[in-house]
Amino acid sequence: MSEWAADPSYETFVLNMGPQHPATHGALRVKLRMDGEYIVEAEPVLGYIHRMHEKMGENRTYLQFMPNTGRLDYLSALSYNHGYVSAVERAAGITVPERAEYLRVITVELNRISSHLLWVGAFVLDLGGFTPLLYAMDDREQILDLLERVTGSRLTYCYFRFGGLYNDVDDDFEAGARAIVKRMRDKLPMYHNLISKNIILRQRLEGVGPITGEMCRKYGATGPVARGSGIPYDVRRHEPYSVYPELDFDIPVYEQGDSMARYLVRMDEIEQSLRIIEQGLDKMPDGPVMAEKVPKIIKPPKGDYYFAVEAARGSFGVRLVSDGTNTPYRLKLRSPCFSNVSLFGEAARGMLLADAVAMFGSLDLVIPDIDR
């Protein structure tokens, strides 16, 4: 913080960023106490689109909650589908056929790439560059088209089912997925030349908005935010689930903790996701995509269950308390964006407003995921 900003006799004023603000990408309000262009205090005000998803879970059957999971973080809906079905499968003791797990992982990783692509476009748009958004959208469109052919939807997927998948993929899927891997591999250098190496972007991001590993631990930040601050935490590695242990991929980690580091983590993650998809396609066995003995009405035995997955924005966890009936007793959703936005108040202190917006964008927040 600049010295004069710390002086209490100095006059400050309150500035509202949001709830309708292009840089917050949703209905989020940040109450800023400003000293000129410098932020003295930042306080995110949450709850503008709270929809009681957790409460909804308590008054509908396990299957009926499925569509809700696609509407938390709508940009990586399949990860959320995955987290929820896996939690229920763990509770009800359902084993999933291998082919279904491979397909889950492949589609989730495709979804992760599409989410990161949208983020990179929107992020650069926030910083004033319009062109990359269009290129990112073009590439993302290919992924959405492929997922649409498989799942029937483009954004709010509801594709996984307890014990497997809604339907098997069509014959073109593998060729389509390989084409996307190739296309993205060819396109990534273009993104690096156009965005990562751009002098304007680098000046705006390098050294700006540092988040320390300590801060991430304090607020429970996960995902690319934590990995950009030197914490090599990834649920796919640290609490392996699904078929991830059989796949070979790296966890990109950067030590700097600035906005640029978070950007680079996501760009590297796209590469790693491509590797996962490729290996998944190679290893995917034939066979059924639905377990044989799945009860029509799911009634998990009494107990407390937790399952976490690595969504595009960090660790998404489902805590399920079952009382043995056909509806959950409690369904707690741990959303990564809530933790990631919590550190904004501390991290933004003393920053210039324009830099804070850049840093805010680098957190990659999806507001419906914060409010749930």
Next chain:
Amino acid sequence: MSGYFKEIFDGGKSLLVGLGITFKQMIQPVVTERYPRTAPKMPPRYRGHIDLVRDEEGNNKCIACGMCQRNCPTGCITIKGEKPEGAKKKVLTFYRLDFTTCSLCGICVESCPTDALEFSKEYNLAGYSAGDFVFDLLKRCEERRR
């Protein structure tokens, strides 16, 4: 001092490289679809709102069991059925879908014992009031017959 000039040089170069990329893109073929002049074709699994399946004779396959109505998470299906005198099976007399609250989850399609439901390929939906999205599927099924 030399570092200063190097930075200017590198910065300028990065901008030129960026411009080169956009220029190359400019002479690429157009990637957008000219909707509504060209209508996109929906893939077979596309999920539009649900519709009743017609059998070979053009009748619906519904036995009015009510599974879809019971399983729908948002209660957007209302059905009525009756047993005509002398008939063995129930016959569907009314099927209303309130598409405003449908989440296209597919649970109704999955839970139907006679596979009487399918997703339509309808995507061009726009209306002036919520009532425009309340569909009488039985009527739609009859209309398709003609």
